[in-house]
Amino acid sequence: MEYISKSYEETQKIASDFAKTLKSGDVVCMYGDLGAGKTAFVQGLAKGFNIFEPITSPTFTIVNEYDGDMPLYHFDVYRIADSDEMYEIGYEEYVDGNGVSVIEWAELIEDVLPPCRYEVVVSKDYAEDENYRKIEIRKITK
Numbered sequence: 001m002e003y004i005s006k007s008y009e010e011t012q013k014i015a016s017d018f019a020k021t022l023k024s025g026d027v028v029c030m031y032g033d034l035g036a037g038k039t040a041f042v043q044g045l046a047k048g049f050n051i052f053e054p055i056t057s058p059t060f061t062i063v064n065e066y067d068g069d070m071p072l073y074h075f076d077v078y079r080i081a082d083s084d085e086m087y088e089i090g091y092e093e094y095v096d097g098n099g100v101s102v103i104e105w106a107e108l109i110e111d112v113l114p115p116c117r118y119e120v121v122v123s124k125d126y127a128e129d130e131n132y133r134k135i136e137i138r139k140i141t142k
Contacts, residue, residue, distance in 0.1 A: 001136070001137045001138075002134065002135070002136050002137075003134070003135040003136075003137075004132070004133070004134055004135075005037070005131075005132075005133040005134075005135060006129060006131050006132055006133075007131050008037075008040050008131070011037050011040045011041055011044060011122075011133055011135065012040060012041075012043055012044030012047060013044065014041075014044065014135055015040075015041045015042070015043070015044025015045045015047075015048065016044045016045070016047045016048035017048065018044075018045065018048070018137060019044070019045045019046075019047075019048025019049055019070075019100075020048055022045075022070070022100050022118075023100075024070065024097075024098050024099060024100070025095075025096065025097070025098075025100075026100045026101075026117075026118065027095055027100075027101045027102075027103065027113070027114050027116075027117040027118065028045070028100065028101070028102045028103070028117070028118045028119075028120055029103050029106030029113060029117055029118065029119045029120065030042070030102060030103060030104045030105070030106060030120050030122070031105075031106060031107060031119065031120065031121045031122070032121060032122035032123060032124075033123070033124070035124070036122040036123060036124050036133065037122045037124070037133050037135075038057075038104045038120075038122055039055070039056070039057045039104070041120060041122055041135065042055055042057075042072075042074055042102050042104070043055040045072065045100070045102060046066060046068065046072055049066075049068035049069045049070045049072055049100075050068045050069045051066045051067070051068035051072060052068075053066065055074065057074075057076045057104065058074055058075065058076045059076045059078055059079060060079070062075060062076065062077065062079070062080070062085075062089055063075045063076075063089060063094065065099075070099055070100055071097070071098060071099025071100070072099055072100055072102065073094040073097065073099050073100070073101040073102065074102050074104075075091075075094075075101065075102065075103040075104065076104045076105065077103060077104065077105045077106070077108050077109050078104065078105045078108070080105075080108055080109060083109045083111050083112045086109055086112055087112075091112065095114060106119075115140070115141070115142035116139075116140065116141050116142065117139075117140050118137060118138065118139055118140070119136075119137070119138045119140055120135065120136070120137050121134075121135070121136040121138075122134075122135050123136075
């Protein structure tokens, strides 16, 4: 699926609608440059799960947990040195848990990602507009 967003609010709406298709145990891998809108997308997912507390990127804590209609486990692995660190923080318990795990910078831990997952690529195009985003959502099944 491919979507075009021209605002922060549209990005959140796309994500909120997508959240309604997710189920317990799903993993959503986020890809995109700094400032592309990955965290805005996660904020929209949270709204879709009726989570209304502030959603921030867990750059230094690695994972934030949020409770709503569906638990949301939000990872930011930008500062992870290697995949072994993921196991040290209990990565498997989250991914195999009763919520949805969202992983920003998932390409950094490619070797430990589950074979079945969603990949969300958020890209910006300033030639179009400073708020223009293309959001691609793919289901991966191996």
